[in-house]
Amino acid sequence: MLLKIRGLQAFIGQFHILQGVDLDVQEGEIVVLLGRNGSGKTTTLRCIMGLVPSSEIEYAGSNIAGLPPYKIANKGISLVPEDQGIFSTLTVAENMRVAMRGSVKEGQKSLDFIMSVFPDLKLAWNHKAGGLSGGQKQMLAIARGLINENKLIMLDEPSKGLAPVVVNELGRVLQEIKSYTSVLLVEQNFAFSKKIGDKFSILSDGKTVMAGNMADLVKDVDSQQKYLGVSTK
Template sequence: MSEPTLSLKDVHTYIGQHHILQGVSLDVNAGRATVLVGRNGAGKSTTLRTIMGLYPVRSGSITLDGEAIQNRKPFHIARLGIGFVPEDHAVLTTLTVEENLRLAMFKESEDGWRRMESIFRLFPDLKRFLHSKAGVLSGGQKQMLAISLALVLDHRIVLIDEPSKGLAPVVVEHLGKSLNQIKDTTTVVLVEQNFYLASQVGQDYFILDDGRVAHHGLMEDLVNDHALKRKYLGIG
């Protein structure tokens, strides 16, 4: 086994006085899709935000390819190659789709435009609405744009927080196919409450519960473990 590309060891995070992450340890392997699942309030978003440096790490370590990244500034962590798609499709609604993508690119580059072409193959709607304000896009299209903003840079890893939230089942289906194509070229860490999508995309899973990892393993095993799903996810 090769070393994990991203590794959290016994990470504790406080939000104000609240001890939210209580020793999270998890490994993300390059070239695989890892999903974080667990009930509402389990600490999934906090885990992603902690990796991005948006919350300070009180104790424990986070490494990217062996280099400690905990408590670096978010822009620094982004530059090291971790893209982040926060919850609730964060796009700039008064700018056009193209302007959103150009902003995310920072500076024009041939590489960036090449990646843009592959983004348009992934999400043809974005090309169709290139000159429309992002505000007029549907919820699904906004989510696709939000994901694309993280793909225009050549990130090693993208962290995606609940992309299915508020989307119709047919759109979730499309999203699943797109995420599966993304994982062919980029290491994906996906937070999902929608277990169908999580199971379509994920290869490795971590169940978070009360700010800790309760279980982890291969997604194909979780799919068939009805007792585990009932206990921690309230399904199955």
């Protein structure tokens, strides 16, 4: 098990945001964290990344709770936030170099792989990131999260605001990279989630209320309506 969380608790100020989150992520799979707005999905990602204090989080057999974010990143975890976190005044190439932890030579193998997965970024290599399309910016953000050959990449609502054709391309990319890095993503778009997810976990009021294989959730229309507000009409 790459990531194992049991009964995760977290406070932000005086507010008890997470009150019992269970989550498993194995190597080579895509796990989708689902739930209505305010259910604790983004906070869960931030806890894993060390940005919000929390109870125990087991990653690769060790408890990473309490570690600063840079140490968690050094262990092979990356987070692509909803705002993407790219530098708009830098070129695509410069954004990638900033994200590298090692030397350019050490990162060349990763760069070669990334260019094969993201051909549009190769074409825009020397362009300012601020001038990219919404889809290209999202791909750049994901590419930055992959440059150090991380074992787990976490994405916060990666399909939000993207055109359907770009969402399809995003799905292709995630399916391609999951053999190299496990993927944990927060999503509101269930139509997208059910196409790419291997497993799912649903949060409600800061607690895990349901988890399992995505194929089972696709057939469970009552749970879709109850926890996700998905219309069955």
